[in-house]
Amino acid sequence: MSMSDGTDTDGGGRRERLVVIGGDAAGMSAASQARRLRGPDELEIVAFERGHFSSYSACGIPYWVSGDVEERDELIARTPEEHRARGIDLRMRTEVTEIDVAGRRVRARDAGSGAESWTSYDKLVVATGARPVRPELPGIDAPGVYGVQTLDDGEELLGGLARTRGRRAVVVGAGYIGVEMAEALIKRGYEVTVVNRGAEPMATLDPDMGRLVREAMTGLGVTMVGGTEVTGVLTGADGRARAVATGDAEYPADVVVLGIGVRPETSLARAAGLPLGDHGGLLTDRAMRVRGHEDIWAGGDCVEVLDLVSGQQRHVPLGTHANKQGQVIGTNAGGGYATFPGVVGTAVSKVCDLEIARTGLRERDARRVGLRFETVTIESTSRAGYYPGASPMTVKMLAERRTGRLLGVQIVGREGAAKRVDIAAVALTAGLTVEQMTALDLGYAPPFSPVWDPVLVAARKAAAAVDRAR
Template structure:
C-alpha cells in the first residue's frame, strides 16, 4: 500500500505546525510529507523581529523554533528556497521553482495545506523600491533592514504607518538611536483602537521623542543621485530620511489560491470551515489552509475577518495537522485579542471597536475609566486607561481597549475570556480576580470599567 502524500506550501508557523502534528499522528510509511518554503528560514517568530532589530534580542537564531534540518530529521521532506508558482486543484498537483537553479517540477498531492502567510502592504509610489526602504515581514526582511541600519549615512528614520508594525518598529529604531518620525494616514496611531484611545498612544509616543504626523498621505519616496532614499514626501511636507520602514499593515498572500479558483472572503483571505478545510467544491475536500492567508470567524460580530497573528497560525496548524493525520480538531473562531508596546507604553484590545459595532448593526454603550496598575500608594503605580463597550439592553460585553504602563496589556486577557464566554458586564463585576497592592488596586481597572458599563446600560433603560 502506497503512502498518501501531504504537500504543504509555506514553512513557517501554520505550515510546519500542521506538518509536525500530522507526522506525530502518522508514520512516514502511512503519510509522506513534502513542504515548500521560498525563504531561508522555517518556524520562526515574525512577531519577534522588531525586538531583534531593536536590540532586545541579540541573535537572529533566537527567533527560530525549529530549523530545516530538525524538520527533516522528523521525517518531513522540506525543500528550502523553493517557491510554489502554480496550484492545479483539478489534477491535485503543485508546480514549484527552485529559486537558486530556476528548475521547475510538478509534485502531486493527496492532501494539501496552504500556509502562504501575508505580504506587507507596499503602495505604488515613486521611489517605493529605492534602497533603504523596507517592509518587515520575514527574517530575511529583518536582516536586510539591519544591514541598512549598519550602513546608513545618518540617523534619521521615517516609519510609514502607525499600526502594530509601525509602532513596534518606531520603538526598535528609537532603541537603535535614530531620530524617528511616524507618518500616518489616520489622525491617530493604532487604528485597531478607537480614536480616543489612539490619542493616548499619540501623546505617549510624542513624549518619548517620536515625531507623530497624522492625517498625512505619502505621495513619494524621494531619492538621491545614488538611488538611496533621502526623504518621505506627503501632500503638505517633506521628512528627511536615511532609512524608511513601511508599517502600513499586511494582506493575505492568496495569489495562488485566487488563480486556482479557491474561495476568498471580503478581505482577500481563504475561507475555511471550522476544521480549517477550504470551502467549496474546487478544493475537493482535500485542501486545508491556515495562518495569515485565511479569514477567521469573529465570535463577537459573527462575521469573517482577517487577523495576522502567530498565535492563530500555530493553532490553525495544530488543527489542520490533527485532521490531516486522522484525528479531529476544530478552530471555532476569535475575539480579536492583540497586545503591543512602544517603549514603556503597553497597548491592548479585544473584541469590537465602536466602528466595528456600528458596522455589525449593534447598539452599544461605552465606559472609560482611568486607574492605576497597582494600588495607588504602592511604589511604581502608573496610570492606565480602560475603555469598554457593552450591548444596550442585554449588557453583553462587546470589546475592551487598554492603554497604560507596566501590567496594562495582559489585563486584556480577562476581557478576552469574558468575550469568549459571552458574559455580560454585570457578570464581569463579580469575577474573582487576584489582588495584592503590588499587582492591582482593590478594584481592578477592568472591573471598574465593567461597573461603569453596567451603569451606562441601566441608564439606557
C-alpha cells in the first residue's frame, strides 16, 4: 500500500478523497451513501477495516452462537468485494494507527505484512466502534475466556465451544449481551451461571423490572448470582479457565463469556486531540461533524448522542443508530445535507421466550437530571384475555409530575411485549403527555391486544397519578 496524492490518473481535475476508519455499520453506510451522491470521478473513497469482515450485524452474534442463525455469512449485509464493486476501496485487515489532523492524513498498518503507510484525506469519517469492557483481573486473558463484539469474536467463541469437553459456562455481566449469551449457551446444552455486579440483571431497567427478568431466567435453569464482584478467573494446570472467582465463592467454568458492556473505541481520536465527552465518546454536532473540525465526521458506537428526553449526552451503542448516523454522514460528506437529532433510548431484547424493552428514562435517570415524576406499574395481557395464547405483561411508566410529559416506559412479558415499546418511543419523540397518549388510535383485535392496549392502560394510570399530584 502506498500513499497517493489524490490526483485523477486520467488527466482530469483533482478528486476529493474521503477516508473512512471502520468497515462496519456507520463507516460503510457513510461510504455507500457518499458514493450514491458522488461518482468515482468526483470522489475517491478509501475505507480501512482491521478485521476480516465488513458490514455485518454484531447484534446477531448471540443468535449465531445459539444456532438460531445457522451460517456466519447470514449476518453479513455486504462483503468487501461488493463494496469494491461499487467503487469503494475497502482495505481489509488494515488498522489505522494514527490520525494526523494537521497533515490531513492517516497512518495504517497491514496486518499480514506489517507494512505501514500514510494516506491523505480531504474528508475523514471516524467509525471505530466500541470495545468490550475487559477488567484488569487475574486470568481475564486466559484461554477459555471470550468477549463478544465482532464476528471474529463470534468465530473464536464457537471454535472454543467445539473444542471444550465440559458443559459449564459462566457469563460475567447481565446486560443485553450477558442475558443473550446466557440464552445462547442454554440452547447449546450448557449449565449456565450469570455473575452480575448489580443486584438485578439488566441495569438498563429499574430494579423492580430487572427482578422479573431474574425470576424468568432462574425459571429457565440459569443460576443467577447478583450483587457480586468478580475478583478473577482461576486457571487449571493447562492454563485454561476453570472457574470464576468472587470475594466468597468460586463458580466452575469450562467457558467464560464476558458480557460486561462496551466503551467507545476512541483511542485514535483521543491521541489526535479530537473532542471527547464524559462517557469517552466523540462529540459531534447534529450533522455528525466532529465539533471544531469542518471536514471530520464520526458515527456509530464511538460517539455520544443527545438524549432527547433528558437533554444530556449519552453513549448508546446500537446498530440502528450507527446505520442512521452513517447515512447522515454520507449525505453531508457527499455534498448534501442531513442531521441526526438524537435518541430516546429505545432497546429491546429477549431471553428464550421472555421479551424485555425500554425507552426513555429510568427512575435514577430522571432523578439525576432533577426531574420530579410519577411512576406507575400495571399488569395486563398481550391479547384479549379470552383469546388463546394471551400471556402476562408488566408495563412501567414514568411521567413528569408538573406537565404530565411521558418520561420513560419499561416492558417485560412474553410474545408481543417488546415491540409495544415503539408506541412509547414515538410518544417520547413527539413530546406527548400521558393524557394525550390515552387518546392514541391504536389497532385492536382480540388476537393482538385487549381493547385497552397495555401501554394505554399504563398511560391512563399515569395520567391519574399526575392529576392527583397536582
